[in-house]
Amino acid sequence: MGETRLIQGRYRLLDLIGRGGMGEVWRARDESLGRQVAVKWLRPLGPHHDQSFTRVLRERFRREARVAAALQHRGVTVVHDFGESDGVLFLVMELLEGRNLSQVLDDTQHRPLPLPDLVDIAEQVCDALAYTHRQGIVHRDLKPANIVRLTDGTVKICDFGIARLADMGLTSRLTGTGVAMGTPHYMSPEQIGGGKVDLRSDLYSLGCVLYELATGVPPFDLGDAWAVLVGHRDTPPEPPRTHRADLPAHLEQVILDLLAKLPGQRPSDAAEVGRRIGAARPVPAYPPTVLSAGPAAREARLPSWTHGMTAGHRAAGAEPRTPPPVTDAGLTGDWTRPATAPTPLPAPDTPPTPPDDALTALAGRHNAGLSLGALGRWAEAGEVHRAVAADREQLLGPDHPDTLASRYEAAFALSRTGRAADALRAYTHVARVRERVLGAEHPDTLAARQETAYVLGQLGRTAEAHQVYTSVLAVRERAMGPDHPDTLRCRHNLAFTLGRLGRLDDSYRMAREVAEARARVLGPDHPDTLVTRCEVGYALGQLGRWQEALDTYRAVAEARARVLGPDHPDTLAARHEIGIGLGRLGRGAEAVTLYRGLVGDRARVLGPGHPETLRARHGLGVNLGRLGRWEEALAEARDVCAVRERVLGPDHPDTLVSRREVAVGLGRLGRWADALTEYRTVADARERALGAAHPDTLAARDDEAHCRERLGGGRAAGEPSGGVGEPRRPRDPHGT
Template structure:
């Protein structure tokens, strides 16, 4: 590659950063966005590979690159783009400014890193591995050279998905010529060496090797011969690290040795467990907090006291207090980050003006501790504002535990942290857990602050929201109604929090099937918000989307289309055309066009949306895949079923890989595959897919769920097309019987 090579007319290669068995890494400039990036150019297959192998390799590369691009975590290198140019496969990644752990050891003359640095690496990398393993991704080649420490102390894991590609291409070093599995010998797990099944526990073994090396200065089996290294991993117990470094904390040695267990079942079973043990080991022995979900506490080990500010993770330093972003979800506005935190706790008085019982007297925590906890609370809010909800949840759980210990379980600050824990659970797809948290906070706030205090109402409103998420719309309606009446009494009809509650109530009415009521109330809220907040305020536009949704449900699609278009244009002007809310409104425009039979226009819109979503969020982002699903649907509506089937299969494969085979979005894609097969006359293949969807929905949702019953009807229709009429009739009758039973029970009291 030449020094000024331009890839795909966009990425200009500037300097060669590194070269290895997989290819080359270049510092490059993205000419379109004017930013510096790293471009990894992978070596092409050798001449001994035939064209069919090359095609398979390209498809594998595309799939692995999309998986890597879908990973969104502060501890994982961001993949921006990928492709092929002149026969060379390439990945475009964020350009990292730092040193990998191997280089840090070299800089330190192969002496071990300071213990505080070892613990920082251990905790940050375990958090990143926990995230990637939850996505179903195994790295397979974790080593010091693949872990980068940036200038601000952030650790990032590199090269997800590349290890398996290296194996396919044939670039891995064959240590003996006997077909040893892909990996780097000093960090390979026994199961990799044996060629048996590899899962996340193999990564944990490699992680143990990395920690052993940075803690002692040498890997656990530092032998001169590659084969001897492999035999050591397979057969030899590692020397305890404290034999090499006496000042190593005992709990850290135990974690490392457990990670290096020969049998996968004897290792920690996930990286979260490793993080919890590290956090507990760093905590002072007198107090180990009990929390809803174990936090990654950031404490210095007892052996090495450190300044108080070192307890904060490096990635939170420099964060400023700010309001949490409202986003596009329906939710309450939290109190200002600076209000009500670490102040005096004044319990409300009882019915006769006497103070209600308060918790037993406890020593007042130091101002330094209170300020630290307030800062960490603000850091959690800032992470949420950036959309980093899982990390925000870790911070808020840790702060909630320490506030409960220092201030008591019903102190307003403790409850503020637990409220934020509930919010992060809601935003990370755990509504049942969020409901339990909100219920606790609402009950405690009612006892401490009173039933109509704004903070109590905020918690009760979030309870209603997650009840709706759980499909408990009648309970949500009752709670929204009660909260709305209290908000109108306390705050007035036009207060933003009152309007937010009315908006949520309108949303819930539509889910109860009361479409006219929903449309009427949403229209009233939109008018009030335009008057109070302005016509282009994000909250006003969110309500206008709800108006459009109700119009569509009422069959008034031309009006729905016009409203969605107006919202999309207003959001593009106010927020920018690439803002997620602006792109979401464009998606709804496509839905409306499809409903009006304007499939060619919908197809054009969705293709443009796919390009924009890919550029902004990545090829495997859920919203990118949602837009691609729209492309497939409208190709089918236009009778282009071969193209529709290819698109649906590709989207289904990516969704299955990234979010799981039983996820509702994956099942929607699989059904679309079945529809395409049916239209192409391949009914036997369609039946297989319909049955897979029906079985998954029955397993996840239950036999009587409407989606499960719809899938069984799809299956019956397919049987009809195959001439198996008796089986089809029996299945139709079974579905009808379930529906009749449900209808007869609908009028019974609940």
């Protein structure tokens, strides 16, 4: 099967993704629709198989493929097409960008998953299984390798229908073995004994998967397949908490119930399991900002494979503690406010005791807000957190840690929606109350103070941000030590701020020290280490040491491709920085080639209108200009500007950067009157948004003046610069 093979005149095979007992999976391009897909080939039977079996297999394949194609659920892999080519049966499916859970376990060296990830994955799998079981479909081979977590956090089950083909004996005929269908570590006792298999068999397999995710090992981790099968059939599993003491007892009981030997002793359906798991979702007194934090903040708390992932949609449940699924239609009133007016608080001399169900419902709404933030829906997340904060204040009081946690999250949402001044007021309030209630050196107080520094930086008050970061860092170093992750995170932010203050040597030196410390503490390829190495590269570029910066970014890109995958947003961001370095070194042709590939990859992964795709297109236009190809550069700049204006708004900083690039192209083509209109638009918009004295406004007014000189026949030196340069992915130091 060569790389250029075309199947049925439509599907062109590109590269081999994987190989297993059932056949091969290829990345392919659907030439008719211009999209990438996955093509799964069933291993050819060959002439030694009897013809009757081959006919039965083909008919079963067609039937099961139609069944799989009819499944329409976000948690089930989409089947687009099926057929036969040169005697080989194949399925065409959506191409999944992510890691299956077997790879996830390998990535973490089979360490238990963090509890929030375990619960999130379990709920999504239960939701998908509940749907397929309602359709009368049993998977029969549920295992970590058949469950994929996408880069956005969505979890999908793969290979429905394929399992039934194996069940009819295809695997044993292909391999010559007589082992029962299924993977030994995840097979139900009734599968092993050749008994009737129904949805409860899938639930047993789910129990095996959850056991391994929760503990790092399968329930019967024995030496050979037969011993494993006997273990499933005859031996009670060790309670998961013998492997992991911090696993909640409630969640352990769910797993053990799923692993009951008799089908009748297991839960009745996957929906019930999902509700019970949702009830086990941890709700600490002060929920940490994990889901709602920026990408680097998530890296510090989760394993490397989760970097950039969101929680995905939650499975719906009947109990109030399980939030309903998030839909594009927005939140219902039930999510953002209580259905009835809260009960008035008793008199001060009678301390209130809020009902447990009310607190649980508020915790669920708080977590829903975190999930919305993880999906990038910050405006909705802020509404949820503000409503929850008001309700918690009424039930618990204004100084309660849960009330302050919700106010903290509401402030974070404000900072993410461009309302930095409002966020600063909210963070300042939280920090002041926490200092009074918890103490000045409490980690929660320091976290709030550090966020005030972040939004001060957003507001351009860099000197004040530097002062806050410095004071927080002094406490962190004294209380936690110089190598504690929170200390290193603060030092990273301080390095970023030093660069903003123009103290480039200090910024470079501190970033290099943090990178070395993180490599020592976390490992050289840990996402946090790589984030700081990017900061080192940026500082080198600011110092004009572009070859060193380019080498740094190339090393980061290689490490991220290895650890996170070639299509991970952070890998693509590092490639963007490589393009900037190439352009700054005068290697425009190489930069154009890089950016063309980057534009294609970002459009495929993120979509053609995504800000990062547009940023790569901007970089492409800049380097076309550097090569003197101004007609192409102007066309690219106009196209990007139009999309940004439509998606982001006319006064968004990215839109204005593109509009200035349009002006540069017009000027280079001698169309100075048109260029002046664009320069004036940029300057006026920046003055409205930033003020007349802001450096960006002053630079825009300078461009406008230079253009007027050109129109008046002024000095040639007045010509504006040939492009504004490739804008970086916004360097967000938050939480890193």
